[in-house]
Amino acid sequence: DIQLTQSPSFLSASVGDRVTITCRASQGISSYLAWYQQKPGKVPKLLIYVASTLQSGVPSRFSGSGSGTEFTLTISSLQPEDFATYYCQQLNSYPVTFGGGTKVEIK
Amino acid sequence: EVQLVESGGGLVQPGGSLRLSCAVSGFTFSDHHMDWVRQAPGKGLECVARSKNRGSSYTAEYAASVEGRFTISRDDSKNSLYLQMNSLKTEDTAVYYCARDSMKYSFDYWGQGALVTVSS
Numbered sequence: 001d002i003q004l005t006q007s008p009s010f011l012s013a014s015v016g017d018r019v020t021i022t023c024r025a026s027q028g029i030s031s032y033l034a035w036y037q038q039k040p041g042k043v044p045k046l047l048i049y050v051a052s053t054l055q056s057g058v059p060s061r062f063s064g065s066g067s068g069t070e071f072t073l074t075i076s077s078l079q080p081e082d083f084a085t086y087y088c089q090q091l092n093s094y095p096v097t098f099g100g101g102t103k104v105e106i107k
Numbered sequence: 108e109v110q111l112v113e114s115g116g117g118l119v120q121p122g123g124s125l126r127l128s129c130a131v132s133g134f135t136f137s138d139h140h141m142d143w144v145r146q147a148p149g150k151g152l153e154c155v156a157r158s159k160n161r162g163s164s165y166t167a168e169y170a171a172s173v174e175g176r177f178t179i180s181r182d183d184s185k186n187s188l189y190l191q192m193n194s195l196k197t198e199d200t201a202v203y204y205c206a207r208d209s210m211k212y213s214f215d216y217w218g219q220g221a222l223v224t225v226s227s
Contacts, residue, residue, distance in 0.1 A: 001171070034213040036152075043204065043220065044152065049213035087152055091212040094168045096142070096154040 002026050002090050006099035012107045019075040021102045023088035028068045032092040035064055035073045038101075039084045047086075048073065078104070109133035109216045111205050116221030123195050127221055129188040129205030137161040137183045140208035143190045144217075145201035153201075156190060157208075173199075195225045 003026040013019050023033065031051040036044040046055045048064035051071055061076045075082055083106055088099040115127040127143070140163070143156045156179035159166040167179050178191040188205050202220040209215035 032212045036214075043217040044214075046209075046213050046215050049209065049211055049215075053211075055213075055215070089152075089214070094157060095170045096157070098152040098154070101151045 001095055002029060002093060002097055004088055004090055004097055004099035006086075006088060006102050009100060009102060011102060011104050013078050013104060014107045015078055015080055017078045019078050019082075019104060021073045021086055021088075021104075023066075023071045023073070023099050025069045025071075025090055025092075029090045029092035031067045032090060033064075033066070033071050034089045034091065035062075036087045036089065037082075037084045038087065044087065080106075109207070111207065111216055111218035113203065113205055113218040113221040116203065116223050118224045118226065119195055120227050121195060121197055121225055123225070124191070124193045125195065125223060126192070127190040127203055127205075127223070129190075129218055131186050131188065131205075131207070134207070136181070136186045139210060141181060141188045142206045142208060142214065143177075143179060143188075144204045144206050144214070145199075145223075146204070146220075147198075147201040150201075155203075158188060160210075192223070195223075197225050199223065200225045 005024045033051045035048040038044045052064045085101045085103045110132045112130045140159045155170045155173045157168040158179045176194045180189045204220045205218045206214040207216040
């Protein structure tokens with residue numbers, strides 16, 4: 001199975017900060033990576049797919065980059081509604097796997 | 108409007124069985140791979156089963172953690188996805204989501220989740 005390692009696992013930041021989350025794959029996955037946001041008690045929400053394509057309706061402050069084994073999710077200016085847990089997901093091969101998550105909290 | 112609605116969750120004893128259902132609407136069900144994803148309390152996300160689309164002959168795939176115990180199936184005439192869970196273990200306790208594969212390498216729609224609790 002392909003392992004995804006997210007870093008950091010926890011992040012404390014202020015409104016307006018630029019935030020970057022990294023996701024590393026245990027083997028190459030081309031660009032078959034997606035990013036999700038999940039708030040407590042809520043369903044995961046798709047933010048980005050194929051590494052850098054913004055899902056319809058997602059604010060442009062979210063962006064993704066990378067290919068192969070290293071990927072990043074960037075929030076250019078953190079907003080109050082962005083405090084949540086973020087997961088990366090690889091769909092290069094089954095089983096589809098997720099990273100362990102990055103919890104973004106208010107400083 | 109795309110909708111996915113799970114049902115069938117509940118409390119079951121270890122070794123027991125449970126069947127989850129996911130009723131979908133708003134899209135052509137047979138065109139999409141469909142997945143069951145679970146989330147144990149306070150933990151991350153785990154894909155446990157996939158039913159590929161009609162074009163892929165409805166092939167089923169499973170995570171190693173549930174292989175041989177869980178069976179995914181679908182009924183395109185009823186626009187429904189199912190997960191038959193047998194020989195349940197306490198570690199299967201989780202919220203189970205059905206999710207639609209966008210067919211663009213992502214899961215774009217999710218159900219609200221069904222809680223499965225395995226406990227004596």
